[in-house]
Amino acid sequence: MKWHTLAVHAGTESDPLTGAVMTPVYFTSTYAQEAPGVHKGYEYSRTHNPTRSALEAALAQLEGAKHGLAFASGLAATDAILRLLRPGDHVLVSRDLYGGTYRLMRKVFEPWGLSFDFVDTTDPAQVEEALRPQTKMIWIETPSNPLLRISPIAVLADIAHQSNAYLVVDNTFATPYLQAPLEMGADIVMHSATKYLGGHSDAVMGAIMLNKDEEAQRLRFFQNAVGAVPGPMDCFLVLRGIKTLPLRLQKHSENAQKIAEFLATHPKVSKVYYPGLVTHPQYLLAKQQMRLSGGMIAFEVKVSRVEELQNFWSALKVFLLAESLGGVESLINHPATMTHASIPEAERLALGITPGLLRLSVGIEDVDDLIADLKGALQRI
Numbered sequence: 001m002k003w004h005t006l007a008v009h010a011g012t013e014s015d016p017l018t019g020a021v022m023t024p025v026y027f028t029s030t031y032a033q034e035a036p037g038v039h040k041g042y043e044y045s046r047t048h049n050p051t052r053s054a055l056e057a058a059l060a061q062l063e064g065a066k067h068g069l070a071f072a073s074g075l076a077a078t079d080a081i082l083r084l085l086r087p088g089d090h091v092l093v094s095r096d097l098y099g100g101t102y103r104l105m106r107k108v109f110e111p112w113g114l115s116f117d118f119v120d121t122t123d124p125a126q127v128e129e130a131l132r133p134q135t136k137m138i139w140i141e142t143p144s145n146p147l148l149r150i151s152p153i154a155v156l157a158d159i160a161h162q163s164n165a166y167l168v169v170d171n172t173f174a175t176p177y178l179q180a181p182l183e184m185g186a187d188i189v190m191h192s193a194t195k196y197l198g199g200h201s202d203a204v205m206g207a208i209m210l211n212k213d214e215e216a217q218r219l220r221f222f223q224n225a226v227g228a229v230p231g232p233m234d235c236f237l238v239l240r241g242i243k244t245l246p247l248r249l250q251k252h253s254e255n256a257q258k259i260a261e262f263l264a265t266h267p268k269v270s271k272v273y274y275p276g277l278v279t280h281p282q283y284l285l286a287k288q289q290m291r292l293s294g295g296m297i298a299f300e301v302k303v304s305r306v307e308e309l310q311n312f313w314s315a316l317k318v319f320l321l322a323e324s325l326g327g328v329e330s331l332i333n334h335p336a337t338m339t340h341a342s343i344p345e346a347e348r349l350a351l352g353i354t355p356g357l358l359r360l361s362v363g364i365e366d367v368d369d370l371i372a373d374l375k376g377a378l379q380r381i
């Protein structure tokens, strides 16, 4: 099935009871049984809920995976994946990383007994050098948050497998439409479905997709035993969002390309990070492993203190100053004080998250309005 067809039909079958074309929202916590243990496959909604089952089937189909699992948030999904490991195990992680993932690793799983090294995963040599006998997982974000660095998925999958480690890809920024990590050899894909999969900034959710049966079974066990599951209404919203995923991503990418090109020539902008610009250090790799360049841009304006941006924020009329990303509306974020504030300042600066760094989640509005908005606000710096 081709992408636009897949997105519309994945996981949705007309309701056997009424023929409803959209999966109903099953607001129920429990299910009547004919006799103890005799039921229709549903006992309790932490374990299974029909709306969630439909969404999980859709998630699996989108990534071309055997298994799809939905969680209460992206971080709940990350938590479940890290539980596959045991105290004493070592994980290699992209240096440029979603702040909450970093916090979960450092503040929750390090005290629990895992150890982490943060390396530049765009460079396979650095990954090989950092491997240890205890390394059981390589965790990458590509494109990364916030600097849109691209790591080579197929090469890193080979490196991971030579050392009997899993390669996990946080595919949130790319979405399954732009990038298929499992086909390139990754073992597990995770998403913050809060972002592009949902696509409308109205639900918080996480997703895991994989082909491996044993690991899927363990993740399914954690999902029920720990209980970080999404409710049926959120499952419905994400299932609906998925239907327009390829359409939205085409528009997000088209708008972002034009905005990145505009920013690249602006006198108040010193750097633009966008995989669709030939100046991006991994431009060719991005072309190889991504269908389009996506809707996320980071750029640096020529200021040394965040206070100098005061007039810039207040001049914006279309871009909303907010955390998160991947919705139909355009958002702007200041990583150093917002999404990446949980990373210590020295590490932030070493990564390139400076006071003048801004991150755009480019929406699907008319690009002329978006460029005019940025143009006007940049004049005020």
Ligand SMILES: *Cc1c(COP(=O)(O)O)cnc(C)c1O
Residues within 6 Å of the ligand: 073, 074, 075, 076, 098, 100, 101, 141, 145, 170, 172, 173, 191, 192, 193, 194, 195, 204, 205, 206
């Ligand atoms: C938002 C995000 C997460 C965390 O997901 P939540 O749904 O907020 O828990 C993880 N990775 C990336 C790349 C994200 O953008």
